[in-house]
Every structure is written in structure tokens, then in C-alpha cells.
Amino acid sequence: MDNVKKDTIAKLIKEARLKKGYSQQQLADLAKLNLRSVQRIENAEVIPRTFNLNLLAQQLELDVEALQVLNKRFTETPIAVPQVEAKPVINKPRKLILSVTIGVLTILFTAAFLSQSSRFPETDFELFLLMSLVIAINAVVLWRIWKF
Template identity: 30%
Template sequence: MKMETGKLIKELRLKKGMTQEDLAEKTEVSARTIQRIENGEVDPRAYTLQMIAKALEVEFSLFVESDEDHKEESPVLDHKKWFAFLHLSGIIPLIFPTVIIWNQKKDKSKEMSTHFYAALSMQFCIWIISLIGLWIYWKVNQPIPVIIGLLLGALVAVMNAAMVISDKDFINPFIKSEAQKTKISD
């Protein structure tokens, strides 16, 4: 998004024969900020884009349409972020954050249910390990199994989120991935 808008602003500015300093004077934005916008280093605010559009004598919608076109190109990255959030919600063995995230995003991607069930299964594993640890704590007065169970669950949730972001298979104790299914059938 940043790069496309910046390139467009630079192109329009050069067509007008303006320097970055000239545009900065007309927009009440520093020349350094104009430079950073054009280089794609910053994402300009709507007000700044309005000022730039006015100074360049173009419609503000020209920049908005450019931004919207680019936003539509990256739904996969958005889905990956939500998949990662879903897995991270498994850090705490409470089911309702996971259900809330899934309920809000279930219609946005076909894979959301797979990640939802993986996060739930990890939470159930954490619950089982924690209950066994609590039983051991009750019988032997030793809290180490409970702590290890919770830390292990948190570690797996963080690893799964990282694996989802980097397009790798995530850990799921109950549901086999397609890669695992094909290895078993071979």
C-alpha cells in the first residue's frame, strides 16, 4: 500500500514540475515526510493525502482507490494473521477467546475451521495435562507438572502461530495434516 501511493504521489509531483520542498510548502508537511511517503517508508494519514491531493490538483479518491486496490491483493496475509491469533489464543486454556475469533472469521477462509479445531485440541491437551498435574499436586504436593503442562501448551501455541505465519505445517495432536496423511498412505 505504502509503495504504490508513494510512487503515484512522486509521479504526479514530477508531472507538475514540483520539488519535494515545493509540495511540502503547499501541504504544510515537511519535505522529509514527503520523501518518506514517496519512498514507501510511511503510510500517510487521510488528512495528509487530502492536502497532497489538493496541492497536486487531483482528486483525493485517486489515492484511496490506489490503496483499496492494493488491500484486495493481500487477503492471504490477513488470513495468516488471524490463523496465528487463533493459535495464540490457545496459550490460555480458556475456550471462549478461540471461539470468538473463529466465529468472527469463519466465513472469511475455508481453512479457519482447521486452525480452530487445532487450537481447541491444543487447549484440551493443556486442560488434560493441567488436571493430571493438579491431581499430582493434590496427592504429592508438587506443582511442577502443572507448571510444565501450562508452559508446554504456551510453547506449542506460540510455535504453531509462527509456523502458520511462515507457511509450515503446525502441530496438531488429533488432526493429521494432508502431508501426514499422504505419508501414512504411502
């Protein structure tokens, strides 16, 4: 169906251009399009975007509405959309705010725990172990937040 559409539009544009006596370069300049775009449309290599089609139709004094109907007629085919399981959506700003808040709270709670404990940590190893555990838990929580 796309080939029929491309051929039909290409034929209309080319005939109208030749009727006006324009070269492809002149039409491209008048419509403020690239020469290659006009060539590809006339050679039925592409289906022109509606915007470009309108520009060409205006310069060639073609019926813009008829071209738009033609353009839409060939593209109106039903598309099957697969059903996707809905996931909870948290937008990016909320994720950022939540992530920063969790990070700050993690630091504050860890500092509060360390300031209350007179015997913990006894060694640097215990401190690094605690920090590693806190970072790992924080990473899992943040991964769950950003996963969705």
C-alpha cells in the first residue's frame, strides 16, 4: 500500500512541477526544502511528511486538502497494540527527591547510631563493614526506586 501512495504522490508532484515549468532545484528553493528531498519524493523513494507535502502543494498550487486526504487514506490502517502490564509510575523529579532524601536520612541515622554507641565500632574494620552494609542497603532501595 505504501508503494501505491508513494507513486501517486510522486506522480502528482512531478506533473504539477513540470506543468509550472520548474526544475527540481527551483521547486526546492521555492518550498524551502532540500533538493534531495524533492528528488526522493518525485522518485517515490519516500512518503513525504505532511508539512513538506503542504509546502510543495502551496508552491505548485495543488489542492492541499486533497493531498492531505490522499496522504491519510493510505496510512489509516489499524495497528495492533500489544497489551503491556501496567507498572507504577514515579516521575523523574520525584525519584530524584526520594533518592536524595533516602541518602540524607541514611547518613543521619548511621551517624546517630555511631554517636550513641560507646563501644561500636572498636576497629576500623567494623566501621568499614557498617559503612559497606549501609551503602549496600541504600543501593538496593535506590535500585528498586529507579527500576520502574
